[in-house]
Amino acid sequence: MTALLDIRDLDVALPAVSDRRFAVRGASLRVDRNEIVCVVGESGSGKSTLAHAVMGLLSPALKISGGRIDLDGRSVTDATPADLRAMRGEKMSMIFQEPLTALNPLMPVGKQIAEGFRAHNVKASGAGIAGRVADLLRQVGLPDVERVARSYPFELSGGQRQRIMIASAISLKPRLLIADEPTTALDVTTQAQVLRLIVD
Incomplete structure (x- = not known):
């Protein structure tokens, strides 16, 4: 195989x-x-x-x-670069070591997750994509998902940003998920929660 x-x-x-x-x-x-x-x-x-x-x-x-x-x-x-873009998201995805530098500081985090759906031509209305983003944010254990989706990365805690990275990484259900030290700089409780999310 x-x-x-x-x-x-x-x-x-x-x-x-x-x-x-x-x-x-x-x-x-x-x-x-x-x-x-x-x-x-x-x-x-x-x-x-x-x-x-x-x-x-x-x-x-x-x-x-x-x-x-x-x-x-x-x-x-x-x-090719086009082939790699097509592979990223659906076939493979990555949770980066430092979400504050991996996330776009000028865009609300909900829009950043939604970009992945649009980049891969996921068929859904704007409301449908917003619903999928909200579902992902709930799945990774974030409270008040509407507020979080409207937030910019700097407005969130380290643990919340890491959960956003996980939500973004799993949004297209990739076959391969790479996690590069996903618990760096998180407290012990948040580390355990993040690791459970990745394994699930």
């Missing part, structure tokens, strides 16, 4: 001026459907870079210089 995610001998090269040649060197990983896999390592060992490579979101200074990434039998490494 084809793996959901298959990474083989992946190298991600750093710019020539760096103190080392690779951010990721020879990484191989297989994730099957309905499987939870944790990648652990020291700070700076390439965990986030690996996640960004899978999503096709490497910074311009970083380059995949060897190996390959396949998602559900389809190459991510050789995908």
